[in-house]
Amino acid sequence: MYDYLVLGSGVAGLRAALELAKHGTVGIVTKSVLGEGSTEYAQGGVAVVLSDDDDIFLHYEDTINAGDGLCDKDAVLTLVEEGPKYIRELIAYGAKFDMHGEHFDFTREAAHSVNRIIHASGDATGHEIVRTLKDTVNKTKNIDKIENHFVVDLIVKNNRVHGIYAIDELTNAPALFHSKAVILATGGAGRIFKRTTNPEVSTGDGMAIAFRAKAVLKDMEFYQFHPTGLHLKNAPAFLLSESMRGEGGILRNIKGERFCHNYHPMAELAPRDIVSRSIFFEMMKTDAEHVYIDLTHLGHDFVKNRFPKIYSTCLSYGIDITKELVPVSPAAHYYMGGVETDLWGRTNIENLFACGETACTGVHGANRLASNSLLEGVVFGGRSAKAAIIDTKNISIEMVEPEVNEKIDFKDLEASYSEVQDLLWKNASIVRDKGSLTKVVEYLSSFLSSLENKIPETRRCGELKNILTVSMMLSLSALKREGSKGAHYRSDFPEKINESWHIVFKNGKFDPIIEG
Ligand code: SIN
Secondary structure (H helix, E strand, O other): OOOEEEOOOHHHHHHHHHHHHOOOOOEEEOOOOOOOOOHHHHOOOOOOOOOOOOOHHHHHHHHHOOOOOOOOOOHHHHHHHHHHHHHHHHHHOOOOOEEEEEEEOOOOOOOOOOOEEEEEOOOOOOHHHHHHHHHHOOOOEEEEEEEOOOOOOEEEEEOOOEEEEEEOOOOEEEEEEEEOOEEEEEOOOHHHHEEEEEOOOOHHHHHHHHOOOOOEEEEOOOOEEEEEEEEEOOOOEEEHHHHHHOOEEEEEOOOEEEOOOOOOOHHOOOOOHHHHHHHHHHHOOOOOEEEEEEOHHHHHHHHHOOHHHHHEEEEEEEOOOOOEEEEEEEEEEEEOOEEOOOOEEEEOEEEEOOHHHEEOOOOOOOOOOOOOHHHHHHHHHHHHHHHHHHHOOOOOOOOOEEEEEEEEOOHHHHHHHHHHHHHHHOOOOOOOOOOHHHHHHHHHHHHHHHOOOOOOOOOHHHHHHHHHHHOOOOOOOOHHHOEOOOOOOOEOOOOOOOOEEEOOOOOOOOOOOOOO
């Protein structure tokens, strides 16, 4: 029993826990070990207005423009205005960002009008943020780490959350935790796709359990594909940071020709969705499975020092990025959609909050501006915790029991897992159409109906149920949106839709509703 439960331990969850611990006991629940998740692997940096040459309004405008008409303007304003304060606080906790003399070493990334990205150890920004927050959590009273616990479902009664039902992965025994409030900060869902930059833990758990608890989910058709994942046989789609293009890296097709300027005047630094699609179309045009990123003109020492992690990782796969072209292609990277929240992380379920990639605060709209996600995590992690403290001030913990359901019995678990990822990648990723999406929906419908009201007995089984659930929301909303906007591109409706409506899921039903 804890006053507050935080599910997930990336930037949003850890920041939320630090705030909550000032007011009560906190349990941080993670299915892995503390800090494992997308934040840890984030390379590029944090977009934040800390330079005299920058302006809050410019950051606001760049975010709105990237979001392609679907951002919530108040949420964006909150992000850009409060961002500098939260980053200064991280620095006070001990985070060390790269400096150029007395100033931050600001870099540029796609669709930013000025250099405003701060970074740490070159390309290890996420690691530095997780390290700092973990160290601070470890020194803070009132926080328990509940590692190796997979959350199956929320305990909800009369639209109020009372805790969680989990599986202790070391014993596979059920474990119940009750609390006054629950903060969902479980990250994204890149593992619904075969090709992704996300770590193995990114299986959309928070989104799926929120859906089953009847929370509202929004903008689920908007999934961002990063233009440059390493493309090698037998290697994961390791991220080659956008800041490589910000520092002058060039994309070349298989014939060695530069091509991005043929698709957008900002060429390699066009918004991320446009660069990913340009690569996709260039690959089709040249009948190739990848393009190249070329850094060879930037200088051996500069590349090695500025991107030490990428340099050493690629070298371990036999590629010297200072001397050779690096094969790359797009990979699933970030979910703009998620659990709908207000500006304080509140969901439609009483005392249930969401923040970070799990949430849809509205800051990203239809396409996220590069390096806005770590900032979103820290700002809305903090704000969700502040709201949870206020909202639950006068309530006590109720020991509500979860519903007990029949257990799922999966046959060929791993084969099903790969089949879903493959299906999604081929039919519901960078370019989609009615036929491909219908095929996915039909497959997922029959699979999901066989699992209705059944609960998993192991983490892996639960993860499969969650990727099916999130994939279904993605495919149904992508099918419903007959037009192209931001990261959602329909080849049968390539024209851009200018209206600003959203698609939501309510009451735990796979029934996409147009709103707004
Ligand atoms: C990158 O380093 O390219 C990733 C940054 C981001 O996803 O915002």
